[in-house]
Amino acid sequence: MFHLSNEQRMLIETVRRFIHEECRPLEDEVEASGDLADTQARALHDKARALGLYAMNMPAEFGGGGLSVVDRMLCEEQFGHTTDILIRRAFGNVYEPLLECRGEQVARWLLPAVQGARTCAIAITEPGAGSDAQGIRTRAELQADGSWRLHGSKHFISDGWWSDFFLVSARTGEREISMFMVDKGLPGFTLGKDQKMMGLRGTPHIELFFDNVPLEPLALLGQRGQGFKLVMGALNVVRLAQVGARAVGKASHVLELMTAYAQQRRQFGQAIGDFQLVQQMLADSVIEINAARLMVLHAAAMMDRGEDARDWIAMVKVHAAEMLGRVVDRGVQVFGGMGFCKELPIERYYRDARIYRIYDGTSEIHRGVIARSVLKKGAALFDLAR
Numbered sequence: 069m070f071h072l073s074n075e076q077r078m079l080i081e082t083v084r085r086f087i088h089e090e091c092r093p094l095e096d097e098v099e100a101s102g103d104l105a106d107t108q109a110r111a112l113h114d115k116a117r118a119l120g121l122y123a124m125n126m127p128a129e130f131g132g133g134g135l136s137v138v139d140r141m142l143c144e145e146q147f148g149h150t151t152d153i154l155i156r157r158a159f160g161n162v163y164e165p166l167l168e169c170r171g172e173q174v175a176r177w178l179l180p181a182v183q184g185a186r187t188c189a190i191a192i193t194e195p196g197a198g199s200d201a202q203g204i205r206t207r208a209e210l211q212a213d214g215s216w217r218l219h220g221s222k223h224f225i226s227d228g229w230w231s232d233f234f235l236v237s238a239r240t241g242e243r244e245i246s247m248f249m250v251d252k253g254l255p256g257f258t259l260g261k262d263q264k265m266m267g268l269r270g271t272p273h274i275e276l277f278f279d280n281v282p283l284e285p286l287a288l289l290g291q292r293g294q295g296f297k298l299v300m301g302a303l304n305v306v307r308l309a310q311v312g313a314r315a316v317g318k319a320s321h322v323l324e325l326m327t328a329y330a331q332q333r334r335q336f337g338q339a340i341g342d343f344q345l346v347q348q349m350l351a352d353s354v355i356e357i358n359a360a361r362l363m364v365l366h367a368a369a370m371m372d373r374g375e376d377a378r379d380w381i382a383m384v385k386v387h388a389a390e391m392l393g394r395v396v397d398r399g400v401q402v403f404g405g406m407g408f409c410k411e412l413p414i415e416r417y418y419r420d421a422r423i424y425r426i427y428d429g430t431s432e433i434h435r436g437v438i439a440r441s442v443l444k445k446g447a448a449l450f451d452l453a454r
């Protein structure tokens with residue numbers, strides 16, 4: 069169904085080459101030190117931006133790449149071949165919800181984010197509210213002059229230390245949640261500890277504390293009580309990209325390594341790739357990666373046509389994340405003891421893959437979305453002719 073144009077092939081090739089030449093050489097150091105030095109981060113950012121590779125997901129009118137959703141997914145798949153923190157610095161993590169900026173907000177938050185002058189993180193999760201994103205306790209109180217006061221805390225906020233501002237969800241009424249753009253450095257806003265993770269070395273995940281933080285009226289994103297819904301909706305494409313397409317890329321990368329190892333590693337006088345049980349692991353991985361890739365592209369094409377792709381994105385979120393888990397597990401197995409050994413990156417990919425089933429909505433939450441939808445819509449969810 070999908071045929072790549074010459075332009076799409078060139079786009080993929082450009083991103084692939086950049087990752088190979090600029091990101092790959094930094095991976096081991098980031099893994100060993102748990103950090104990407106500021107100078108290296110800036111240099112990586114500058115090189116990527118000079119090539120027009122920064123913020124490719126954002127509309128051209130704001131200085132972004134103006135890619136279609138399909139073209140964006142082709143790039144995101146390539147991003148999956150490297151490490152989270154390097155993707156953030158090279159290609160940006162400019163969240164689509166910022167497109168809700170209006171008037172003065174555009175110059176203050178949207179444009180600097182697209183240009184890479186300011187970095188943004190998204191802060192929804194709290195210690196008491198994860199999957200239940202509407203169960204948050206952080207609250208913003210409206211003042212007589214139209215400004216707000218923010219109280220509460222967030223945790224697990226990716227890239228929080230590097231970020232200049234945060235998209236923060238807060239309760240603005242009993243049954244009302246709004247979104248605010250909160251600048252680092254405001255009085256009463258403090259950053260907590262880096263919550264060390266199993267994988268994703270180099271990317272900090274931090275706590276945020278808001279103690280009566282003053283927010284000007286302009287900090288409200290979207291309408292009061294509506295911004296949260298807008299942001300959650302806009303995060304759909306982020307799920308498709310950062311979980312779906314990147315999982316396909318990461319699994320493809322692991323499969324390349326597994327295949328080469330199966331051809332080169334000899335036991336019992338022959339290549340281990342000659343053993344049918346090893347072949348099965350390769351074959352199952354090829355099948356599952358291709359199925360996930362087609363699902364990602366199908367959902368992306370729906371979005372480009374302006375169709376509602378939410379059900380498909382939920383399916384991609386579950387399938388791609390779980391596919392990646394199975395492929396990296398086979399990767400470790402094909403490499404045997406070397407797959408478990410830190411001398412090779414396979415054990416790192418295994419650790420890094422685990423989070424895909426958890427963030428951006430757990431597999432359980434997305435299965436719930438799909439099940440409710442199929443109970444309501446029936447065959448429309450699995451029969452293309454309906």
Ligand SMILES: Cc1cc2nc3c(=O)[nH]c(=O)nc-3n(C[C@H](O)[C@H](O)[C@H](O)COP(=O)(O)OP(=O)(O)OC[C@H]3O[C@@H](n4cnc5c(N)ncnc54)[C@H](O)[C@@H]3O)c2cc1C
Pocket residue numbers: 189190191192193197198199200223224225226227265268273423426427428429430431432433436
């Ligand atoms: C590395 C990392 C990076 C992250 N980055 C960010 C970030 O940048 N910004 C941000 O806001 N958040 C971020 N998060 C938070 C992430 O989105 C949450 O961890 C995720 O939504 C799950 O919430 P929780 O951890 O509170 O788990 P819980 O919601 O407590 O879930 C625990 C278990 O219960 C299950 N469960 C919960 N509700 C249901 C239900 N209704 N039906 C069935 N099962 C259910 C879950 O599936 C899970 O298995 C990050 C987390 C990690 C680990």
